[in-house]
Amino acid sequence: MAFAAPKETYSGKVYSVTVGTGDKAVTFGGENVLSFHSFEGSTPNRPLIAFEIQDIPPADWPENVQKPYAAVSGDPVTWAKYCQDELNARAVALRLVGTHPDRENRSPEDAVKTVKDVLAAINIPLIILGSNHSEKDTSVLIAVAEAAKDKNCIIGKAQESNYKTIAAAAMANNHKLVAMSELDINLSKQLNILITQMGFDKERLITDPMCSALGYGLEYTYSVMERIRLAALTQNDVTMQQPMMGDVGMYVWKVKETQAAEADLPHWGSTEERGILWEAETATALLIAGAELLIMRHPRAVAAVEKVIDELV
Amino acid sequence: MLIIGEKLSIIAKRVREAMMNKDKGPIQEIATRQWKEGSGMIDANIGPAEDGGEDLMQWMVTTIQEVVPLPICLDTTNAKALEAGLKVHNNEWGRPLINSTSNDPERFPILELAAKYNSQVIGLTVGKGGLPADAEERCAIAAEIMARAMEYGVPLEDIYLDPLVLQIATSQDHATKVIDAIKMFQEMNDPAMKTVVGLSNISNGCPKHIRPILNKYYFLMLMNAGLTSAIADSHEMAEALNERQLFNDVLAGKEIGDPEKMKVIKKTIEVIMGDNLYAHSYLEM
Numbered sequence: 001m002a003f004a005a006p007k008e009t010y011s012g013k014v015y016s017v018t019v020g021t022g023d024k025a026v027t028f029g030g031e032n033v034l035s036f037h038s039f040e041g042s043t044p045n046r047p048l049i050a051f052e053i054q055d056i057p058p059a060d061w062p063e064n065v066q067k068p069y070a071a072v073s074g075d076p077v078t079w080a081k082y083c084q085d086e087l088n089a090r091a092v093a094l095r096l097v098g099t100h101p102d103r104e105n106r107s108p109e110d111a112v113k114t115v116k117d118v119l120a121a122i123n124i125p126l127i128i129l130g131s132n133h134s135e136k137d138t139s140v141l142i143a144v145a146e147a148a149k150d151k152n153c154i155i156g157k158a159q160e161s162n163y164k165t166i167a168a169a170a171m172a173n174n175h176k177l178v179a180m181s182e183l184d185i186n187l188s189k190q191l192n193i194l195i196t197q198m199g200f201d202k203e204r205l206i207t208d209p210m211c212s213a214l215g216y217g218l219e220y221t222y223s224v225m226e227r228i229r230l231a232a233l234t235q236n237d238v239t240m241q242q243p244m245m246g247d248v249g250m251y252v253w254k255v256k257e258t259q260a261a262e263a264d265l266p267h268w269g270s271t272e273e274r275g276i277l278w279e280a281e282t283a284t285a286l287l288i289a290g291a292e293l294l295i296m297r298h299p300r301a302v303a304a305v306e307k308v309i310d311e312l313v
Numbered sequence: 314m315l316i317i318g319e320k321l322s323i324i325a326k327r328v329r330e331a332m333m334n335k336d337k338g339p340i341q342e343i344a345t346r347q348w349k350e351g352s353g354m355i356d357a358n359i360g361p362a363e364d365g366g367e368d369l370m371q372w373m374v375t376t377i378q379e380v381v382p383l384p385i386c387l388d389t390t391n392a393k394a395l396e397a398g399l400k401v402h403n404n405e406w407g408r409p410l411i412n413s414t415s416n417d418p419e420r421f422p423i424l425e426l427a428a429k430y431n432s433q434v435i436g437l438t439v440g441k442g443g444l445p446a447d448a449e450e451r452c453a454i455a456a457e458i459m460a461r462a463m464e465y466g467v468p469l470e471d472i473y474l475d476p477l478v479l480q481i482a483t484s485q486d487h488a489t490k491v492i493d494a495i496k497m498f499q500e501m502n503d504p505a506m507k508t509v510v511g512l513s514n515i516s517n518g519c520p521k522h523i524r525p526i527l528n529k530y531y532f533l534m535l536m537n538a539g540l541t542s543a544i545a546d547s548h549e550m551a552e553a554l555n556e557r558q559l560f561n562d563v564l565a566g567k568e569i570g571d572p573e574k575m576k577v578i579k580k581t582i583e584v585i586m587g588d589n590l591y592a593h594s595y596l597e598m
Contacts, residue, residue, distance in 0.1 A: 184483070186482055186483065186590065186591050187592075189592035190593045193592055194594070197597070231590045235588065235589060237589065239590075239598065
């Protein structure tokens with residue numbers, strides 16, 4: 001008798017989310033199966049990788065990931081255009097890290113100007129991320145959400161401590177919203193419930209269960225993502241059917257393995273190759289766990305992950 | 314069903330202050346209230362009680378038994394305090410219960426005390442390492458505790474196996490594992506092993522208004538699984554016992570007269586059974 005591969009059918013489906021406007025708008029999510037299980041059901045959209053840029057020069061990034069952007073990263077507009085035009089980015093994620101009170105403490109007005117300039121320079125979708133300072137993000141994200149009104153951006157991240165104002169701003173200006181909780185599936189669900197109870201459309205939400213780098217708790221992120229996706233598909237849990245985001249670059253390019261010099265650790269091999277691999281590996285693991293949106297830094301790591309996606313879709 | 318009143322715990326501020334000041338009033342008031350609400354035993358949790366534990370436990374046992382004709386569940390990790398309490402315990406009101414021994418070698422001497430004072434003892438199915446992964450691991454630990462109890466001369470009829478209830482807010486999958494463990498524990502001896510749970514831990518970390526709901530319905534599910542006793546809020550448990558028929562009707566898929574209550578019971582069963590992912594607002598969805 002011929003072998004018939006067993007197939008799962010699921011009762012639930014991930015919402016599809018469209019970001020950006022015009023013919024460069026991108027849709028991700030929408031599948032009714034586990035990642036890349038196209039043989040079991042429908043996987044209408046490719047996962048989206050956004051190139052991370054920031055409002056201030058990336059002096060805090062390791063040298064090997066600064067290098068590809070050395071000529072452009074002094075200015076977020078040039079940087080964004082470079083990602084779009086030279087690296088064929090499908091989306092850009094602008095992190096307003098310079099607004100953090102412990103960094104340049106840039107004002108919401110400064111952030112508005114940066115966002116407007118970047119939006120004017122590119123036609124691919126823009127993801128706008130705060131500095132992860134709960135209080136400051138409130139004022140900054142309200143201002144930039146308004147400045148980007150109707151550009152159908154993704155705004156983030158709304159957390160338990162500040163979701164009300166940020167969600168209201170995203171709602172008023174027709175954006176999508178990232179809801180982040182700290183590696184706790186039950187709190188992730190609770191935050192989605194609280195945000196939708198404000199009247200925010202559940203199909204405009206993206207869940208960030210909090211990322212971690214390979215070797216630094218990746219298995220926790222993986223497990224939470226996997227369980228969220230199983231709740232969405234097998235239990236048809238409407239509060240858990242949002243696409244998921246992995247904020248990969250920020251976590252990966254902080255760990256020792258992406259920075260330690262080859263001279264100090266010759267058996268670890270080339271620092272540059274190692275860093276790129278670390279980012280690509282982390283990102284790929286999260287794709288398998290269920291992430292549909294990845295924020296990444298190194299162009300070669302992005303290219304490697306895009307290739308994996310090509311082979312799996 | 315034996316309800317062991319949980320309220321005399323050092324964790325509660327009012328109780329802690331009364332313990333520190335040796336103020337009998339609040340202790341006796343709370344003990345009396347729990348007795349009237351249906352507790353058949355009173356838990357006296359004095360914590361690790363490293364300093365003055367012996368005096369404190371003796372004071373607690375005599376203070377409670379002065380006003381309430383019930384046995385005491387002596388709840389501390391301090392073996393000396395346990396022994397001091399057992400010495401003064403009035404067995405006229407029933408035999409005491411020690412809370413607890415486990416599979417941690419440091420807790421083995423507690424079995425000696427149980428044998429020496431003819432006390433019953435709780436066997437918490439945890440080892441020295443981490444938490445038990447599932448019902449099977451709880452049973453494996455239970456078997457070790459039972460074997461050791463026999464070595465020490467404690468009859469198995471005097472052991473209450475405790476599967477360790479974990480918080481639904483962080484360890485939802487353990488809710489059904491504990492129910493399974495309660496069923497399996499009973500099979501481990503004939504007559505069936507007695508069982509006990511620290512019930513309220515199920516709702517630890519949950520919003521205040523849903524704690525009694527989770528406590529009550531989880532209790533009824535455990536009761537259906539054959540649970541012998543629970544360290545719990547006796548007021549909540551009295552309510553639970555009143556609602557038992559209603560609860561079992563919903564569990565059996567029947568319609569009940571109160572649609573709001575039916576919704577609450579159904580949703581709570583769903584999160585306990587793991588059919589719906591727990592969130593603090595689960596009742597509102």
